[in-house]
Amino acid sequence: MDLTIEKLYEIFLQHPTVTTDSRECPDGSLFFALKGDNFNGNTFALSALQKGCYRAVVDEAQYAIDDRFMLVSDVLDTLQRLAAYHRKQMKIPVIGITGTNGKTTTKELIACVLQKKYKVLYTQGNLNNHIGVPLTLLRLNSSHTMAVIEMGANHLGEINALVNIAQPNFGLITNIGKAHLEGFGSFEGVLATKGELYDYLRQTGGIIFRNENVECLKRISDGIETVTYGVETDSTFVSGRVEANSPYLSLSWTECGQTKRHHVLTHFIGTYNAANMMAAIAVGRYFGVSAVDINVVLSSYVPQNNRSQLLVTEHNTLVVDAYNANPTSMDAALRNFQEMDFPQKAVILGDMLELGNQSDAEHRAVVDFLRQAHFDAVFLVGKCFAKVGSEFPAFADVADLTAFLAENPLKDMAILIKGSHGIGLQKLVDKL
Numbered sequence: 001m002d003l004t005i006e007k008l009y010e011i012f013l014q015h016p017t018v019t020t021d022s023r024e025c026p027d028g029s030l031f032f033a034l035k036g037d038n039f040n041g042n043t044f045a046l047s048a049l050q051k052g053c054y055r056a057v058v059d060e061a062q063y064a065i066d067d068r069f070m071l072v073s074d075v076l077d078t079l080q081r082l083a084a085y086h087r088k089q090m091k092i093p094v095i096g097i098t099g100t101n102g103k104t105t106t107k108e109l110i111a112c113v114l115q116k117k118y119k120v121l122y123t124q125g126n127l128n129n130h131i132g133v134p135l136t137l138l139r140l141n142s143s144h145t146m147a148v149i150e151m152g153a154n155h156l157g158e159i160n161a162l163v164n165i166a167q168p169n170f171g172l173i174t175n176i177g178k179a180h181l182e183g184f185g186s187f188e189g190v191l192a193t194k195g196e197l198y199d200y201l202r203q204t205g206g207i208i209f210r211n212e213n214v215e216c217l218k219r220i221s222d223g224i225e226t227v228t229y230g231v232e233t234d235s236t237f238v239s240g241r242v243e244a245n246s247p248y249l250s251l252s253w254t255e256c257g258q259t260k261r262h263h264v265l266t267h268f269i270g271t272y273n274a275a276n277m278m279a280a281i282a283v284g285r286y287f288g289v290s291a292v293d294i295n296v297v298l299s300s301y302v303p304q305n306n307r308s309q310l311l312v313t314e315h316n317t318l319v320v321d322a323y324n325a326n327p328t329s330m331d332a333a334l335r336n337f338q339e340m341d342f343p344q345k346a347v348i349l350g351d352m353l354e355l356g357n358q359s360d361a362e363h364r365a366v367v368d369f370l371r372q373a374h375f376d377a378v379f380l381v382g383k384c385f386a387k388v389g390s391e392f393p394a395f396a397d398v399a400d401l402t403a404f405l406a407e408n409p410l411k412d413m414a415i416l417i418k419g420s421h422g423i424g425l426q427k428l429v430d431k432l
Contacts (some may be wrong), residue, residue, distance in 0.1 A: 003070050008057075011386045012082060013152050015054045018138045020079075020131070025051035032079050033058045034131065045069060076131070083134030084165045090140050092149075095283065096166055098151040098159055098194050099174030101329045102276045103128075105307055106174050107150040109280035112301060115286075116293040118146040128152035133162050146287075149196070154354065156189055160195035172209040172279055176216050177328025195220040209282050210237050211275055229282035231274045238285060240278045242271050246318075247310055247340055251277055251298075255285065260293050264298045269319050271339075272332040275358045316432050317342065317414045322425040325352045327362045327419055331369070333418045338373050342414035345375045348401070348428065350419020351382030363388045376413065379404075382423050398424045401416075402431055 012018075017029040022044035025031065031048035033041030033056060042063045045056035051066050057070045061399050064071040072078045087094065097107050102124060111122035121144045123136050129148040136149060151162040175334060176191050201208055202224045210217050212230035228236040237256055244250035249268045252261045266277065277298055284294045303309050311318040319340075321333050330352060337345065347370070355362050367390045378392040381401055386394045395401040405428075416430060419425045 003072055005078070005085050008070065008078070008082055008282070009085055011055060012086070012138075016138070016141065018068065018079075018135060019048070019053065020135070022048040025053045027052040028054045030054060031056040033063070033075050034079070035075070035209060037414065041075065057083070080130070080134045080165050083137040084167065084221055086140065087137045087167050090144070092140075093287075094147045094149060094166060094168045095170040095172065096149050096151055096163060096168030096197055096200075097172045097174070098153065098197050099172075100177035100190060100194070100326065101332070102174040102272070103150055104278045105153070105273065105303065106172070106279045107148055107303060109276055109298070110150045110283045112297045113280045113284035113294050114146055114148065114287060115288065116297065117289050119144050120146045120148060121147040123150040126150070126152070130158070130161060133165055137166060141302070153193050153420075156193050157196070159193050160200070163197055163200040166200065167204075168197070169200045169204070169206045170209070170283075171206060173197060173211070173214075173217055173282070174279065175211060175214050175328070177326060191216055191220065198224060209279060209286070211279065213275060215382075227282055227286055229278045231278060238278060238282045240274055240281070242274050245269075245340065247270050247272055247317075247342075253281055255291075262295055264295050265312075266298055267300075267302045269310045270321070270333065270336045272336060273308055283310055311429065312428075313432055315409070315411045318429060318432055319414065319416045320426070320429060321416070321418045322350070322423075323421055325350065325420045327352060327355070327365065330418060332367055333416060334366075334373065335430060336368055337414075337416040338375075340414065344413040345416070346377035346410055346413045347375050347416045347418070348375075348379045348380070348381065348425060349385070349416075350380075350398075350423030350425045352382035353384075353420040353422050355384075359384050360388055367392070375411070381419065381425065398427050402428065405431055 015028050015030055017026050019029050020032050020034045025048050031053040033045045040062045042058045045058050045063050049056055052379055055070055057075055058064055059072050059075045097103050114120045121140050127136055129152055149166045151159055153159050173194050186390050207225045209227045212228050212233045229238045230236050231240045233239045239252055240251050240253040243252050246267055249266045251274055252263045254261050279293055307323045309320045363384045380392050380394045417425050
């Protein structure tokens with residue numbers, strides 16, 4: 001147990017590739033034997049070494065059978081402390097991003113914009129938790145001149161833990177909404193946890209990029225140097241305006257004190273994406289990326305992974321937003337779809353998960369909206385919608401709806417597909 005982080009770091013500098021998956025063991029890499037609910041990485045440590053790893057970090061003495069094993073008290077804690085130590089050696093700007101909705105899209109856009117001028121390390125996929133953040137930071141090397149780190153949370157205190165690993169000197173909260181209420185307890189719990197990013201930057205003299213359209217962010221940002229942005233805002237560093245949403249989002253923006261407007265036609269669906277665009281514009285201009293380069297990125301970026309995607313199939317036009325869902329994002333998606341100019345509209349909605357004791361009320365609110373929205377067809381999927389009941393067709397799972405659609409196919413319609421990832425609505429795309 002006498003392995004210090006400093007000693008481990010010396011080994012890491014010689015072998016800077018880290019793996020936690022014994023199925024992927026690059027030659028000379030370091031294997032960290034993490035534990036999960038259904039697995040114990042210690043049991044795979046020997047296999048990882050046999051496949052090419054240089055050393056294995058374990059926390060159960062029975063598996064440390066020779067000097068290729070490094071025994072520590074807690075592998076996850078060691079991984080996190082190593083990442084924090086490594087980040088501290090890197091004297092580069094690190095931007096931390098969190099928020100209820102849009103943080104992955106915003107992270108992607110900011111990283112793409114900054115890559116026009118910098119060598120950027122950024123979070124891949126959704127590796128934004130207590131394991132993903134340290135693994136991302138351990139990919140930092142001397143070639144990188146900036147880092148963009150996404151931070152997710154579903155319980156109180158999680159952002160505080162992540163900022164102390166990533167040590168950002170810049171921060172951005174996309175928005176605050178009702179998500180993971182089972183873990184946070186309330187909207188105020190969400191605000192307090194996301195606000196832990198602001199708390200860290202306040203204490204360390206960092207800078208935030210603040211969305212002026214999110215009122216609650218203003219009351220938790222006192223005492224922090226702030227760069228502002230927004231849609232239809234005055235006196236902000238950059239301000240945007242939605243020009244069209246038919247079906248793709250068209251945006252114009254201008255900088256404070258300037259009259260020139262920049263116009264961008266994007267590949268995004270949904271006016272709610274304007275805030276994500278403005279965040280990328282604000283960060284890009286602050287770090288000296290030209291307006292021309294920013295517009296090239298925003299106009300060419302194509303969303304992936306079932307996030308605000310428009311897909312035209314043989315039979316229908318699909319608005320696919322099935323990566324995740326919570327009451328805030330569900331309301332935004334439905335209102336946006338309601339405003340879109342399609343002759344025939346259908347919605348397929350899946351349960352919003354992890355809402356705790358507020359689940360029934362939030363699902364009833366969606367049903368109430370659907371009653372007054374007058375879509376041409378509505379299909380609901382999951383136990384939460386079934387529990388609150390409605391006059392709309394409800395299905396236990398995607399398989400049941402798939403069977404129904406095989407007998408009653410939808411054709412010549414625009415269809416919004418929105419639900420929590422765990423419901424699996426993305427499986428319907430090939431059926432429509």
